Amino acid sequence: MSGLWGWLIFGAVVVFMLALDLGVFQRHAHVISLREATVWSAVWVSLALAFDVGVLWKLGAVRAMEFLTGYLIEESLSVDNLFVFLVIFAYFHVPLLYQPRVLKWGILGALVMRAAMLFGGLELIRRFHWMTYVFGAVLVFTGLRILAGEEDQVEPERNPVLRLFRRAFPVTPQLHGEHFFVKVGGRWHATPLLVALIAVETTDLVFALDSIPAVLAVTRDPFIVYTSNIFAILGLRALFFMLSGILGLFAYLRYGVAVILAFVGVKMLIAGYVRIPISVSLAVVFGLLTLSVLASVFLKIPPAFDVVRPVLRNAQACARFCRDLMADPRVPRRSRWFLRLALLYALSPVDLIPDFIPVAGHLDDVVILSLLFFFALRAIPDGVVREVWQATQRGSG
Structure with a gap:
């Protein structure tokens, strides 16, 4: 044929x-x-x-x-x-x-x-x-x-x-x-x-x-x-x-x-x-x-997910945001597990794609952290995420 x-x-x-x-x-x-x-x-x-x-x-x-x-x-x-x-x-x-x-x-x-x-x-x-x-x-x-x-x-x-x-x-x-x-x-x-x-x-x-x-x-x-x-x-x-x-x-x-x-x-x-x-x-x-x-x-993207996107390329900013979220008593326990993993990964020296690769460097970090934050934010009220994010920004400013 x-x-x-x-x-x-x-x-x-x-x-x-x-x-x-x-x-x-x-x-x-x-x-x-x-x-x-x-x-x-x-x-x-x-x-x-x-x-x-x-x-x-x-x-x-x-x-x-x-x-x-x-x-x-x-x-x-x-x-x-x-x-x-x-x-x-x-x-x-x-x-x-x-x-x-x-x-x-x-x-x-x-x-x-x-x-x-x-x-x-x-x-x-x-x-x-x-x-x-x-x-x-x-x-x-x-x-x-x-x-x-x-x-x-x-x-x-x-x-x-x-x-x-x-x-x-x-x-x-x-x-x-x-x-x-x-x-x-x-x-x-x-x-x-x-x-x-x-x-x-x-x-x-x-x-x-x-x-x-x-x-x-x-x-x-x-x-x-x-x-x-x-x-x-x-x-x-x-x-x-x-x-x-x-x-x-x-x-x-x-x-x-x-x-x-x-x-x-x-x-x-x-x-x-x-x-x-x-x-x-x-x-x-x-x-x-x-x-x-x-x-x-069957699944909805957390409304506050766009809030975290700017921090995913900055390991230190990401770590601060994770710590601030975990310190908030309104964040449920199941979200804290994903936040701990995100914190550990943000501070980890492990890289799937070496950062010295000019085009693809850091993309692995962004993808993995995006997944962890996605599951973490599903159980956190949108207002809490935005409030903590603003406090994190003020603290680092």
């Missing part, structure tokens, strides 16, 4: 479904309802699973599990994309009526861009085996950054591509319906809708820097790499309109994604010494996604 006929069947399915979705059902601009988005999400997921059955039939169980693992990883990473799309649409004041048009062209552009990056990544690994370790290190580092709460903020006004575009082309101050270009005073101008599209494309490019090494850690088969990635991308637009109103409920999903990235990064780094079966990788990815969704439903 991965030969010429496999590519032809895949291409025919993609072209037919895109023509049906975009050329028939989405021919005229309209607000996509929750029901419509849910139906199309189910269609795209069902299509991906049906394709995987074909992979199982023609290429065997290993390739089928590789496809499913790559698909799940890309889908989980896509949810982070959805958060960014919400920010972009809000920043450029794109109404719901025109958001499908932006995402349609964004996804079509992603099909081409992902092909170039995926096959480029495969060629890099083929020619330079050491790139495997670079990709693995990038994935581990990205996972740690997400766990440490150090993700880059989305700031469209600082996007260098958008800055360059605005210098090269005049942009109208307001939207002009669903048009990307309009003629003003005899001269063509871009509209904010086109600028939003460029922001979406550049954002996808940045996210691809994580997702592509992740799928390459699962398989090096070009057919499986590309098809699993594209099937996940094709359902992205419907997924956006289905989940856009409830994305905030999945508070722990990004942490599950972070652990998945770290896992596949480690898998890539140790591939030459320890071979992790694809069945284990699939179970880990599926299990982590399930746990993160269940945690989002």
